[in-house]
Amino acid sequence: MIRETSIMELRGLTKYYRSSPGIMDVNLEIKEGEIFGFLGPNGAGKTTTIRLIIGLIKPTKGEISVFGKSGTTNHREIIRNIGYIPGDIGLYTELSGNEYLYHLLKLRTGKSYGNYNENLVSLQSRFNIRFDKKIKTYSKGMRQIVGIIQAFMHNPRLVILDEPTSGLDPFMQEEFFDLILQEKENGKTVFLSSHILSETEKVCDRVGILKKGRLIHVEKMSRYRKMAGKNVKIETPEPPERTVEKLGGIVESRDCKIKNGRIEFYYNGDMQELIGALAQMQIRDFVCETPRIEDLFFRYYEEE
Numbered sequence: 001m002i003r004e005t006s007i008m009e010l011r012g013l014t015k016y017y018r019s020s021p022g023i024m025d026v027n028l029e030i031k032e033g034e035i036f037g038f039l040g041p042n043g044a045g046k047t048t049t050i051r052l053i054i055g056l057i058k059p060t061k062g063e064i065s066v067f068g069k070s071g072t073t074n075h076r077e078i079i080r081n082i083g084y085i086p087g088d089i090g091l092y093t094e095l096s097g098n099e100y101l102y103h104l105l106k107l108r109t110g111k112s113y114g115n116y117n118e119n120l121v122s123l124q125s126r127f128n129i130r131f132d133k134k135i136k137t138y139s140k141g142m143r144q145i146v147g148i149i150q151a152f153m154h155n156p157r158l159v160i161l162d163e164p165t166s167g168l169d170p171f172m173q174e175e176f177f178d179l180i181l182q183e184k185e186n187g188k189t190v191f192l193s194s195h196i197l198s199e200t201e202k203v204c205d206r207v208g209i210l211k212k213g214r215l216i217h218v219e220k221m222s223r224y225r226k227m228a229g230k231n232v233k234i235e236t237p238e239p240p241e242r243t244v245e246k247l248g249g250i251v252e253s254r255d256c257k258i259k260n261g262r263i264e265f266y267y268n269g270d271m272q273e274l275i276g277a278l279a280q281m282q283i284r285d286f287v288c289e290t291p292r293i294e295d296l297f298f299r300y301y302e303e304e
């Protein structure tokens, strides 16, 4: 459930690396219990933003507050209540998965759990990995899973994940998204970056699109689903140009693309009207689908 409490706020957040911009004037508020997808292509500034939030780098300008407190002054408390996976995770490879995780858990919570912590064991049981083996024998995906587990194991209020699914096979990805949904049920707030858009669609309440360091768009997934319109594809026995003409009044011909003898367009109008017009024609094939988030992404990206 998404609460009214604000868990994180970025105000005018700007980071310049020497002269080249990392991010510029990013404003964003994340509510408690929200799953937020932070999207953008390579170099857009996702990792920069996340490193600023965690306090690994300092902003050039702007402010960050987490749990209602300024990010720079309460670093220690913030770190205890945040779980984090960096984009390029580095692990102590001479330790076993278990040794590494229990060691980190002790550092974070200040308590020793020996070899047993219920939350940790429950997280581990989701993934089929030999945690008693040394990390240096783990594959890329297995290391990423250790990273995911450590981000959640101390039961933080806020979890910040920089491309968490990189290197995970489809089964592990499925398990990961299950975990996110379960943590959402538990009231956790999750901020995750990704450039694989379809994956965020499944779990996110809102997505933000970052382009060349600027947050160009923030949208609720539910609103997007309602307002998205449809991608329509039609194939008729007649030349496609002729079909486009017949559809005049329903879609503008300039909005229609002709691909492989098919007409494709984005339709946001009255469905009854479209079906009525199609009923007057001979139709060989008809596809009408909700655009994927990729389409939304590219539409905003190209418009700006």
Ligand SMILES: Nc1ncnc2c1ncn2[C@@H]1O[C@H](COP(=O)(O)OP(=O)(O)OP(=O)(O)O)[C@@H](O)[C@H]1O
Pocket (backbone or CB within 6 Å): 017, 020, 021, 022, 023, 040, 041, 042, 043, 044, 045, 046, 047, 048, 049, 087, 195
């Ligand atoms: N340490 C650094 N020194 C100089 N420039 C940097 C540094 N880190 C990032 N940048 C620049 O800042 C911009 C944003 O990079 P960032 O790593 O935040 O992107 P990203 O969205 O995480 O990309 P990716 O999807 O590839 O991980 C890029 O132009 C990058 O070249």
Ligand SMILES: [Mg+2]
Pocket (backbone or CB within 6 Å): 046, 047, 048, 087, 162
């Ligand atoms: Mg990155």
